[in-house]
Every structure is written in C-alpha cells, then in structure tokens.
Amino acid sequence: QQQVKQSPQSLIVQKGGISIINCAYENTAFDYFPWYQQFPGKGPALLIAIRPDVSEKKEGRFTISFNKSAKQFSLHIMDSQPGDSATYFCAALGGATNKLIFGTGTLLAVQP
Amino acid sequence: GAVVSQHPSRVICKSGTSVKIECRSLDFQATTMFWYRQFPKKSLMLMATSNEGSKATYEQGVEKDKFLINHASLTLSTLTVTSAHPEDSSFYICSASPLAGSRDEQFFGPGTRLTVL
Numbered sequence: 503q504q505q506v507k508q509s510p511q512s513l514i515v516q517k518g519g520i521s522i523i524n525c526a527y528e529n530t531a532f533d534y535f536p537w538y539q540q541f542p543g544k545g546p547a548l549l550i551a552i553r554p555d556v557s558e559k560k561e562g563r564f565t566i567s568f569n570k571s572a573k574q575f576s577l578h579i580m581d582s583q584p585g586d587s588a589t590y591f592c593a594a595l596g597g598a599t600n601k602l603i604f605g606t607g608t609l610l611a612v613q614p
Numbered sequence: 615g616a617v618v619s620q621h622p623s624r625v626i627c628k629s630g631t632s633v634k635i636e637c638r639s640l641d642f643q644a645t646t647m648f649w650y651r652q653f654p655k656k657s658l659m660l661m662a663t664s665n666e667g668s669k670a671t672y673e674q675g676v677e678k679d680k681f682l683i684n685h686a687s688l689t690l691s692t693l694t695v696t697s698a699h700p701e702d703s704s705f706y707i708c709s710a711s712p713l714a715g716s717r718d719e720q721f722f723g724p725g726t727r728l729t730v731l
C-alpha cells in the first residue's frame with residue numbers, strides 16, 4: 503500500500519511534442535505529490551508538486567493532472583526540449599510519516 | 615534559496631576504511647534530514663531519517679552500525695560508512711526539510727558517488 507507505481511519506464515519524444523508520465527498510488531493518506539527531475543550524476547530537483555484539493559497545477563511547460571478518485575496523477579511536459587532529457591520520479595507523502603515514497607522513475611529522451 | 619550541499623561529491627576508498635559524507639543546508643535550517651541510496655538506473659531508497667539532536671531512524675534492512683548518522687545541528691548531517699566494502703559502492707543523496715514552511719518539502723543535495731575498491 504506504500505508503493506507508487508510509475509509508467510512508462512522509458513519514453514522517447516520528438517522535440518516539440520508532449521511527454522506524459524503516469525503514476526498511481528494506493529494509500530489514501532497521501533496528501534502531497536511531487537515530481538522530481540534528475541540528471542545523470544546529480545541529485546533530484548523538485549519540478550512541481552500538487553495536493554489533492556486541486557485537479558491540475560501548471561508551472562510553465564509542466565502540468566500535473568491529479569485524479570483523486572482513481573488515485574492517479576500524471577506529469578505532462580509540453581513543447582518537450584532536448585534539455586528535458588532526464589529521469590523523472592513521481593513521489594507521494596502523507597499520513598503518519600514524512601517519508602517520500604518514490605516511483606521507479608522514467609527515463610525521458612527528447613530527440614531533436 | 616533552499617540549497618543543499620554535499621561533500622565530497624565523489625570519493626574512492628579502499629575496502630575496510632571508513633568514509634564520512636557531509637550534508638549541509640546552506641540557506642535554511644532543517645528540522646529533518648534524510649539519507650538515500652541510489653543504484654544505477656534505479657529509484658531512490660530511503661536509508662534513514664535524522665532529526666537534529668536525536669538518534670536517526672533507520673529503514674528496515676539498513677545496518678545502523680554500518681551507516682552512522684549524526685545530525686549535529688539544524689544545518690548539518692553526516693553519514694559515515696564504516697568499514698566500507700565494494701558492495702557499499704553507490705550514489706548517496708541527502709535531502710533536508712525546512713524548519714520554516716511546508717513540512718512536506720524536501721530539497722535534495724547533489725549526491726556523493728562512493729566507490730570502494
């Protein structure tokens with residue numbers, strides 16, 4: 503119940519296209535859902551995060567869509583650029599602990 | 615703001631030696647710091663949670679005598695890998711939650727690449 507399932511494992515998108523990464527969770531106590539971007543050899547960097555009281559949050563080219571009833575959330579990267587090529591992790595937090603539960607990651611490659 | 619640093623960025627050591635990794639929150643005070651381990655092409659695995667002035671809480675399967683964590687101040691936590699062996703080679707990442715602001719936010723350091731020969 504503490505797992506966060508992430509798909510796809512890898513994704514290839516053409517420059518200018520939309521990248522979509524999906525995550526699903528089971529624990530209804532989760533109330534904070536961040537997305538992290540990680541470049542090789544670097545630590546993760548917070549991209550955008552959402553709480554269950556809203557269904558969508560947009561920051562620049564990055565949008566989180568949140569479906570509370572389905573217990574799913576997704577990251578959309580609009581106008582994908584080669585510089586977006588990285589590994590993306592969804593995560594969830596909430597309930598009795600402050601531990602982030604990470605998804606398995608998605609390796610995104612944006613082709614020029 | 616919200617910058618977390620780690621030192622060293624990479625370290626190579628001989629089997630049997632101990633290695634200390636520092637994690638510092640540079641522009642904020644952190645109530646809680648977390649230590650993660652990441653294998654190549656894998657997700658982050660939480661090793662332990664530490665609060666300033668108290669003992670760290672280790673995740674199941676993580677040897678507390680192997681991975682010593684000290685959280686001496688609101689801006690510094692250290693991870694010491696004792697008697698390191700090649701299987702301890704990994705990417706170690708820390709994160710910190712700000713004292714002020716949302717308890718949920720975690721800001722990550724750049725990671726430390728440990729190679730044990």
